[in-house]
Amino acid sequence: MDIRYNCSLLQHNTFGMDVSCACFVSYGSAEELAGFFSAGRQFSLPKPFLHIGRGSNLLFTGDFPGTVFHSDIRFVRELPGKDGKVRIEVGAGTAWDDVCGWCAGHGLWGTENLSGIPGETGAAAVQNIGAYGVEFKDIVSGVCCFDAVTCSLKTIRKDDCHYGYRDSVFKQSAKGRYVVTSVILELSPDAGPVLDYGHVRAAVDKRMQEMPETTLSPGLVRSVILDIRNSKLPDPSETGNAGSFFKNPVVPRSSFGRVENYARSKYGPEYVVPHYDAGSGFVKIPAAWLIEQCGWKGYSAGNAGVYAKQPLVLVNLTGKARPEEIIALEKKITASVLDIFGITLIPEVEHI
Ligand SMILES: Cc1cc2nc3c(=O)[nH]c(=O)nc-3n(C[C@H](O)[C@H](O)[C@H](O)COP(=O)(O)OP(=O)(O)OC[C@H]3O[C@@H](n4cnc5c(N)ncnc54)[C@H](O)[C@@H]3O)c2cc1C
Numbered sequence: 001m002d003i004r005y006n007c008s009l010l011q012h013n014t015f016g017m018d019v020s021c022a023c024f025v026s027y028g029s030a031e032e033l034a035g036f037f038s039a040g041r042q043f044s045l046p047k048p049f050l051h052i053g054r055g056s057n058l059l060f061t062g063d064f065p066g067t068v069f070h071s072d073i074r075f076v077r078e079l080p081g082k083d084g085k086v087r088i089e090v091g092a093g094t095a096w097d098d099v100c101g102w103c104a105g106h107g108l109w110g111t112e113n114l115s116g117i118p119g120e121t122g123a124a125a126v127q128n129i130g131a132y133g134v135e136f137k138d139i140v141s142g143v144c145c146f147d148a149v150t151c152s153l154k155t156i157r158k159d160d161c162h163y164g165y166r167d168s169v170f171k172q173s174a175k176g177r178y179v180v181t182s183v184i185l186e187l188s189p190d191a192g193p194v195l196d197y198g199h200v201r202a203a204v205d206k207r208m209q210e211m212p213e214t215t216l217s218p219g220l221v222r223s224v225i226l227d228i229r230n231s232k233l234p235d236p237s238e239t240g241n242a243g244s245f246f247k248n249p250v251v252p253r254s255s256f257g258r259v260e261n262y263a264r265s266k267y268g269p270e271y272v273v274p275h276y277d278a279g280s281g282f283v284k285i286p287a288a289w290l291i292e293q294c295g296w297k298g299y300s301a302g303n304a305g306v307y308a309k310q311p312l313v314l315v316n317l318t319g320k321a322r323p324e325e326i327i328a329l330e331k332k333i334t335a336s337v338l339d340i341f342g343i344t345l346i347p348e349v350e351h352i
Helices: 030-038 096-105 121-127 200-210 219-231 253-267 287-293 323-341
Strands: 002-009 019-028 049-054 064-072 076-082 085-091 140-149 153-156 178-187 240-244 249-252 278-279 282-285 304-306 314-315
Touching: 019 030, 019 085, 030 140, 030 153, 030 178, 030 240, 064 178, 076 096, 096 121, 096 219, 153 178, 200 219, 249 253, 253 282, 253 287, 287 323, 304 323, 314 323
Parallel strands: 019 064, 049 064
Antiparallel strands: 002 019, 076 085, 085 178, 140 153, 140 178, 240 314, 249 282, 278 282, 304 314
């Protein structure tokens, strides 16, 4: 175990918050972590405990008074296949996009639409990351964990992970109990592209027309997805951010009526507010649309701002934004959406 005290977290969060923690612990294997806890060595560390990955879904709201754990478990290895599927085990500290690159390089379908999502593999299992019609739950079969309650290593079957939209048991009833140490993915060597989301199919077709010698492959889809993402989202290594800051609100149809009335009075009676049926009389509205209607797109205040190409992303414009500046902007946006539409936005980014 590598234990360091009074550590900067600047390199451990993509928002670029210049905060610190009382203690930072990194480890290189599941056995090392289990041995540390079994020996009771955690009792001497500052509390509370927090396990992070790359910090790409976090907003540190100030210095963290406790111990931050981080996994340096990095590997990708093939396991015996099953039912025509190729199974791989991936260490929790492996950068997620490296896994997507590995799979594409081996001609395996499954991860390509999730290419370019920042962060590490352990967090991908916690978050149930998703993009372009694919979610982590579609390719995972088991999650290997250290159980801090029983001080033992165990594998949790996919069904017991209770995956939902950007949600899992690791974020709900078992939050803080399990540390993900590796994941088991099931991938297919046979063509199985998911292209019917947004403009993916059109972009893939265009690429194949431009390069007639290319065949449809996981590598091709990965490359198209990376291009789409790069054209829309800020690169955290250039502009600090944590991706989508707010969740897309799911509201009753009655609340949606207020949104429609607002939009029709502004754009005319034919205007259709973007929305998706969420079942049981509920509707999901893109938070980006609501925020844009309130005039926030491209807004800046001091060091903090709203990304000009995607208003769902709050950015550390200068690299010097303090947590208070991001939170002040968050509050202003939330208040205006509530005022105009009567909808309360919930942050997607976890505030620490
Ligand atoms: C530019 C940008 C684009 C993004 N696009 C997408 C997208 O398309 N789709 C999407 O789903 N997300 C997206 N995200 C959000 C983010 O990348 C994902 O949520 C990612 O999975 C977070 O990984 P991380 O390693 O940074 O985790 P962190 O942010 O460090 O942690 C996330 C959560 O996981 C927990 N955790 C981390 N590691 C472990 C572990 N080993 N064991 C147990 N708990 C752990 C943490 O405690 C925390 O609760 C984007 C973010 C950015 C900055």
